């Protein structure tokens with residue numbers, strides 16, 4: 001701006017000059033968030049469609065974003081899975097609260113790591129690509145404003161960061177606009193649920209406050225986002241049939257392909273029983289006239305929806321809280337055939353939960369939340385004299401008690417199928433040490449003969465290191481130096497639902513000046529869900545075997561069945577419902593713990609059993625050691641795997657004994 005000083009000598013000239021200056025200060029037109037984003041946000045390179053943000057690529061994002069300027073709306077909940085842009089919907093509002101209607105805001109993620117990932121892979125690339133944002137946000141290490149890992153400042157406000165695991169980052173901070181990302185990954189503390197705490201603290205902003213909470217849902221009755229969705233006005237996005245013109249929301253039940261026998265997720269096992277699926281024939285069937293829509297027709301219907309009377313429709317009265325459900329078929333990038341392929345893959349590996357959560361944005365109902373001992377007892381049968389043919393890998397799980405160790409040896413096949421090969425008790429006080437020698441002998445010497453005469457040994461073991469007094473220390477002492485032999489220490493912990501079953505290990509010092517021991521935390525609640533689900537599958541299966549099936553030998557004692565089915569998954573009602581495993585008093589559960597630890601050993605090693613299986617078809621594997629290329633260095637997550645697949649194993653220098661037999 002330049003004011004002509006000479007003109008100030010007369011008032012007419014001055015008015016003209018000041019008018020011209022004010023012209024330059026006139027704010028840009030007040031755009032709605034979606035329109036502002038189209039004008040100012042650039043999607044970074046490396047995304048499906050880089051360049052200026054376009055609503056036509058994600059028609060479902062417009063309305064939830066624009067609620068931000070609806071004076072009657074205080075809360076928006078998005079129960080959205082992957083691929084449909086829930087992160088972008090939040091970023092759009094956050095950018096708008098920086099560039100168009102500046103106000104302070106808070107961004108919460110489940111953990112510090114999640115926050116770092118969001119900053120590095122979502123927020124910063126968007127800022128770097130978009131001039132408007134880059135110019136407004138204070139420069140790092142700049143003299144004006146703040147720009148660091150806990151806060152970014154811009155004219156008119158601050159963007160503050162918090163994570164749910166830290167009361168410290170939440171305490172004493174507040175903002176009128178709050179975004180809570182992946183809320184199903186938050187764990188309620190004694191003080192309450194992290195979202196409720198933030199919301200309560202923002203009360204000082206009165207009617208100015210606005211909450212946007214988004215998440216992939218997790219387990220039924222334990223999902224925060226599902227409860228939030230149900231508390232809101234429950235909106236579904238309607239599109240018009242290109243054939244009959246009727247409006248409708250999209251449902252998984254209406255996706256058709258050759259080979260489909262299920263009518264929805266509830267009877268998915270009907271699809272698992274057949275191998276003649278043709279995902280490339282996938283099409284969407286109109287609920288009213290049955291016409292089959294191609295991907296192109298579906299995407300056009302999505303883009304046109306709002307213009308032809310469709311779009312988001314509430315199914316409950318609006319009381320200041322708008323809630324939205326959408327799943328992968330609402331993506332303009334995702335092909336139905338790919339969604340179907342994903343479904344069939346997940347079905348094959350017994351992981352329907354992640355398909356329900358991530359692709360369909362639905363909670364997953366756990367069947368077998370308390371299996372009956374008697375029904376499982378009934379399916380036991382006499383194993384052959386040799387190792388059952390399906391067994392490709394053997395692990396051991398051991399539970400530590402004050403006067404004994406209990407262990408289970410489990411043989412694993414493809415797709416979660418398992419054989420309980422042995423269960424035993426080793427008597428002796430672990431503090432005295434001898435009982436560990438007994439365990440070591442079993443791990444080292446136990447061999448299982450296969451039908452072709454070759455043998456398989458125990459490839460990996462997990463020992464529980466929980467307990468009080470000197471017991472954890474005794475276990476650490478014994479474990480020191482055994483990682484190379486794949487004997488791992490584990491400790492049960494209870495993160496929120498949806499976390500990896502075995503995240504990265506923690507270092508523990510074993511004795512003074514001694515080398516440290518890696519202890520793997522095991523999300524026991526989640527692992528028990530897997531065990532219970534498999535028990536339920538096993539007792540309801542028409543055939544002996546298949547994905548997830550648990551084979552139990554005939555000579556297994558009755559007590560074992562009582563213990564492995566001892567715990568029940570219950571819902572604790574409260575502000576936010578919580579699902580928890582409960583062990584009735586005077587009941588023992590060592591058998592369940594041993595199974596969980598044997599499963600953890602499998603998860604830590606994560607061998608590619610399909611590869612092993614194919615090798616076996618050519619020639620038998622001579623020892624329990626895996627070929628080099630079959631030991632995956634990553635862990636996968638059985639249940640909802642949002643956060644999974646990023647935890648490296650400790651490097652294990654294994655002496656590879658495997659060789660292809662001549």
Ligand SMILES: [Zn+2]
Nearest residue numbers: 241244286289
């Ligand atoms: Zn129709």
